[in-house]
Amino acid sequence: MENTAADFLEERRLTALYAYDVLDTEPEKAFDDIAKIAARICGTPIAVVNLIGDRLQFFKAEVGLGVRSSPFDSSFCAKAILENDFLMVPDATKDTRFECNPLVTGEPHLRFYAGALLKTDDDLAIGTVCVLGYEPMVLDELQRALSGFSHDR
Helix, strand or coil: CCCCHHHHHHHHHHHHHHHCCCCCCCCCHHHHHHHHHHHHHHCCCEEEEEEECCCCEEEEEEECCCCCEECHHHCHHHHHCCCCCEEEECCHHHCCCCCCCHHHHCCCCCCEEEEEEEECCCCCEEEEEEEEECCCCCCCHHHHHHHCCCCCC
């Protein structure tokens, strides 16, 4: 089987992520603060700083979840890293990428997601800072600018 350009890019992305040596590490105040600030600015009950490995999603920091990881197959952030910089899903029940997601159709019944990519200096997406909620919503321009979810970064 021949490797594709996408396979090569994923290999580079994972190599860059693993070079940071932050997967499955203890919480750190700086990352915890980022999650708390994002949740506060965006008015959401959940915020996460996560890293997307090979078929795993590790939460370096989180607010409102109480867990350090979640299943990769139902990860909103695994879809977000396929975007250029930012993904906002105002109502997951009306988005074909997420309408059948078990986190939407069942507990915890997520509706809103917004995530900004964490990128290396080489522009490789290794994770996201994201906010989630139980009600449909849209971030306003001020929330996007203050939280770093603006396209003008």
